[in-house]
Amino acid sequence: MTNPQTAVPTAIASISESHVGRKLRLAGRLLSFDDETQLILLQDDSSHAVLVDVSLCIDPMQTPPELRDTRTIVNIVGYLETSNVRISSVICWLIIHITILPCQTELHVPIIHNPALTDAPDIDPFLVLRALLLIPTADLDLGLWHEGIRLREEEGVGVAEGS
Numbered sequence: 001m002t003n004p005q006t007a008v009p010t011a012i013a014s015i016s017e018s019h020v021g022r023k024l025r026l027a028g029r030l031l032s033f034d035d036e037t038q039l040i041l042l043q044d045d046s047s048h049a050v051l052v053d054v055s056l057c058i059d060p061m062q063t064p065p066e067l068r069d070t071r072t073i074v075n076i077v078g079y080l081e082t083s084n085v086r087i088s089s090v091i092c093w094l095i096i097h098i099t100i101l102p103c104q105t106e107l108h109v110p111i112i113h114n115p116a117l118t119d120a121p122d123i124d125p126f127l128v129l130r131a132l133l134l135i136p137t138a139d140l141d142l143g144l145w146h147e148g149i150r151l152r153e154e155e156g157v158g159v160a161e162g163s
Helices: 088-095 142-155
Strands: 023-034 039-043 049-053 073-082 127-136
Touching: 023 049, 023 142, 039 073, 049 073
Parallel strands: 049 127
Antiparallel strands: 023 039, 023 073, 039 049, 073 127
């Protein structure tokens, strides 16, 4: 019997291709959710964001109300994967709900400005976290979350390879 891989607490800003195949635990603010693709855009307290495929842990017929509320803080466990195809049109769909971003897609979707945010988040369009667990955690202090990750990295405890 093998031991299940432990999900390593990881800052969204530090996610890179070196984490592909690893089980990660992320925390951040929900910026957007697309019912059709079951993708969410999750951002940390900086300008970094990651696409998360929640199709394995969310019933498409009963989307939790927390996913309808942007800026909800969530905790997610899943495996980081690469996308064979650049999903720029999906990213553009997600981002047009939060900010202005010139998107280069075949869809020619109009860009809608949300005055709450002024800068588009920094996203790697080839990396997607395939979520196994999503927990709304409104009371999570993201500052303390990042401080905990920093302390773990200093001690070398549970550090994701590539960090």
